[in-house]
Amino acid sequence: MKDTIDPAVIPTYDDVVAAHERIKPHIHRTPVLTSSYFNDLVGAELFFKCENFQKAGAFKVRGACNAVFGLSDALAERGVATHSSGNHALSLSYAAGRRGIPCNVVMPRTAPEAKKAAVRGYGGIITECEPSTTSREAVFAEVQERTGAEFVHPYNDPRVVAGQGTCSREFMEQTDGLDMMIAPIGGGGMISGCCLTLSNIAPEVQIIAAEPEQADDAYRSFKAGHIIADDAPVTIADGLKVPLKDLTWHFVSNHVSDILTASEQEIIDAMKLTWQRMKIVMEPSCAVPLATILKNKDKFAGKRVGVIVTGGNVDLDKLPWITG
Template sequence: MKDHSEMHIPTFDDVIAAHERIRPHVHRTPVLTSSYLNDLSGCELFFKCENFQKAGAFKVRGASNAVFGLSDAQAARGVATHSSGNHALSLSYAAGRRGIPCHVVMPRTAPQAKKDAVRGYGGIITECEPSTSSREEYFARVQQETGADFVHPYNDPRVIAGQGTCACELMEQMQERGGGLDCVVAPIGGGGMISGTCLTLSRIAPEVKIYAAEPEQADDAARSFRAGHIIADDAPETVADGLKVPLKDLTWHFVSRHVTDILTASEQEIVDAMELIWKRMKIVMEPSSAVPLATILKNPDVFAGKRVGVVITGGNVDLGKLPWMQK
C-alpha cells in the first residue's frame, strides 16, 4: 500500500502550486463578520466561510489538489480513501470533475446526508464499523481490489498543501480589508486544516499565532500536544463527527512545531456555539465548525482585544438531526 506520507513534507511552494491547480475547481470563500459575536467574545472575529465551499467543506481543496496532480496513467485507476464524510464527498466531487472512479470506505454511522452526497458525486461506498481499526482493515481490501491511488484524508502532502490555500486566501482577504490578524483558530481532528494553516502562516505571516480547537470528548490532539508525542483514540464519541480521527506523522510535524496551543470545548459548549452562529450569522455550519467559536468564548483572556481569523470548516449537517433538536 503506497502511503504518500512517506514521500515528503510539503513546502510553501507546494501550496502556491496547489493554489493555481485547484483554482478552476474551488470557490474563493467569503470572510464574514458579526458585531454581536465581536461584543460577546471581546475580540474581532473574521470568519473564513468554507461551509460555502464546493462540496460544502474545505476538504475539497486538498482533494482537488491530489486528484488534479495525478498523471493520466495514475488517474485511470481512480482514487480511494476512508472518511467519515467531508473528505469522502470532496474526493468524490474532484474525481467526478476529472471523470475517474472514487472508492470510499465510510463508517456505517456517518451522517446520511454525507453518504447521500458521496453517492450524488459518483463515489462508490463500502461501509465499515465506526472505529479506526475497522476503517483501515476495510480500506486495505478495497485498495487491493482496485489498485486506486490512496488519498489520505489528511496525512498526505498533496492534501495538506491544498488545505494551505485556505489560509493563503484568508490573508489576501485581510490585506484587501487593510488589516492583518493576531491569530487564527481552526478545528483539529486529524490535523489537515491546521497543518495547511501552519505551513502557510509560518511562511507568509509568522507573527500570527495558530490555535487548534478540539472537543473535550475527542481531545487526543490536546493530550498529544501536552505529552510531546501522538496519543490516538480509536473511537471517541462527540457531536463534532468530523473531529474523531487521530493525528498522524505528517500532521504532527506541523502541529508540534507551529501551533501555539490546543483548546477544548464541551459538547454543550459546541452545540451552543453552533446554534449562536446559525441564529446570529444566518449560516448553515456543522458541529465541527463550531468548536473554534466555543473555545474562543471559553477562553476570553486568550483572545481579548485581538483580531482573530476563525475557519468555519464545513456545512454538511444532517438537517433532520440538528443537535439542539435532541434536547
Template sequence: MYIPTLFDVDEAHARIKPHIHRTPVLTSRFINSLAGAELFFKCENLQKAGAFKARGASNAVFGLSDEQAAKGVATHSSGNHGTCLAYAAGRRGIPCTVVMPRTAPQAKKDAVRGYGAKVVECEPSTSSREAVFAEVVAATGAEFVHPYNDARVIAGQATCSKELIEQVTGLDAVIAPIGGGGMVSGTCLTLSNLAPHIKIYAAEPEQADDAYRSFKAGHIIADDAPVTVADGLKVPLKDLTWHFVRNHVTDILTASEAEIVDAMKLIWKRIKIVMEPSSAVPLATILKNKDLFAGKRIGVIITGGNVDLDKLPWQ
C-alpha cells in the first residue's frame, strides 16, 4: 500500500491546475451567530463538475501514461466521483465507464453521460457495485480509478485543504463529510504536514455511521447498503483511507437525517448556494456540538452541489 506524501500533493496541484477551480471561501454572520464560532465554508460545490472529486479524478487521469490512457478509465460511484472522472477523461479525450447504483440521483447519471462516459447500473449495495465493476474491467482493460482508496485520488483531494489554509489564516479546526474517506484523508495528508496544530473532524450521518463505529472500535466496520439522504456518504472506509483516519482524525461526529436537511436548508437560505445533503453534514454536526467549537475558527468543506432539483429532501 503506497501512502501519498506532501510531495505527491504538490505534484498533483501543479498537474491539475489547468483543469480545476481554486474555489472560494464564503462566510455568514448569521450562521456564525447560530454556531457561536467563525465558520469558513470552502465551496467545492462550485468546483468543476460540481464536486471536490474533480481534483482527485483529474490527478489520476492526467497522471496516466499515454499507453495506460488509451484503454480508458473506469470506476464505481454513487455519483460525484463518476461525474468527475467522466469530466477528467473527457478533458483528456479518453474512454470512461462508470458503474452506478440504479437508485443514484438521475441528475448524477445524466451528468456522467453528459461528459461522454458510459453508465452501467448495479444494485444499491457495495457487493453488487464491486461485482458489476469487475465485469466491466475484465471486458475493457480500463484503468481502475477508485473513488477514494487510491493514492492519486487522495493526493488530488489534499489540494483542497492546501488552498483553504492559504485562503484563511488562524484556523483551529477543519471539518469535512466522511463516507469512504477520500476528502478526509486528503485533509489529513495536508494538515498533518503543513499545519499539524489544526484539528481534523469528520462528519457522518447517524444512519450511515460505519466510519464513526470504526473509529471507536479501532478497526474497519463496513455497512453494505445504508439508507440516508446523504447519498454520497454510503460507502465504507478502505485500508488506505483508514490509515489516515485512525492516525490523524481528532473525532468523528454524527447528525440525524432531520439535522442534515435543516443544515442544508440553512446554507441554501443564508449563503445562497446550491449544495447537496452530504455537504450539509459538517454544519449539522457543528450546530449539534456547539460547546466543542465555541469561539473557534473552523474550516468547513462543502464537498459538492450535484443535487436533483426535482427531489429536494424537504419537498
C-alpha cells in the first residue's frame, strides 16, 4: 500500500511539538475517563480521551488553531475559509474569532442545525451546498475565489494533521501505556495525527480506525491498497462522510493496523449506552469506535485500549433513539 505524496508536505513529530506549544492558550487539555461497566462488558481496560469537552466541542479545534495561529500577519488579514459538515467549520470559526480574522465556511444544507448555529455563534459566515463531496468542493472554489481567503482543509493539510497529533500526545502522557488506540475515520485527520505521534513516541501501540458500514470507503481503500472515494454516503455519523485524501492516505496506509466497521444501529446503541453509563454527551461519529469494540470484543480482550471521543456537538432535538 504505497503512496506517492511529496515527502516535503508530510508533517513531522517536531511539527506536533511546535503545534502543542502554539495552541496551548486556546485549547483544553481534555480529561481521560474510565468506565468499570464498559471494562467488564468488553473484558478490556478502556480509556476514553474526552475531546467532547474540548473548546468548540470537538478535537478539530486543535488543527484549526494550529493553522490559524501559524499564519503570517499578511495571510491572516485575508481570513480563512474551509468546507466542512460541522466540527471543522465551527472549530475554524472559533480559531479565527480568537485571532480576529474572518472565516468563511461551506457546509452541506443537511448539516446539523446545532453545528450551523455554533459556526454562526463563533462569527463564521456559512454558504450552504448540497450534501456531496462534489458540490462541497465546487461551491467552496467559488467562495475562495471571491474572498481570497487562506484555505484550511478539514484534514488534508499538514498544519491540521500536526494539530490533531497533539491529542494522542496528551493521551500517552495521561495513561500508563496502551496496547491500542482507536478513533473514528472519515477523512482521516485524527487518525493521521495518531499515526504521526504514536509512530514516533509509542510505535508499539496498534492504531485502529472505526468507520460506519454505510460510509466504509476508508475500509475498502485499506483493503484495496488505494483510495476509494464515495461521493455522498448516507450515515447518522455525519462527521465521517468524507473520503481520504493523499496526505491522510499516507498515514493510514503506512501505520494503521486495521479498520473496523459498525452498522447504524450499533452506532446508535453505543452512543446511547455511553450517555447512560458515562453521563457524557457524544455525537454519533464518536460512538463508532465503541460500537466496533463491542462488536469485536475478542480483538480487544485483555488489552489496554485508548478510545478517542472526538466530539459532542449533538442536535438535542433530533436524538437518534427518539422516534416519532
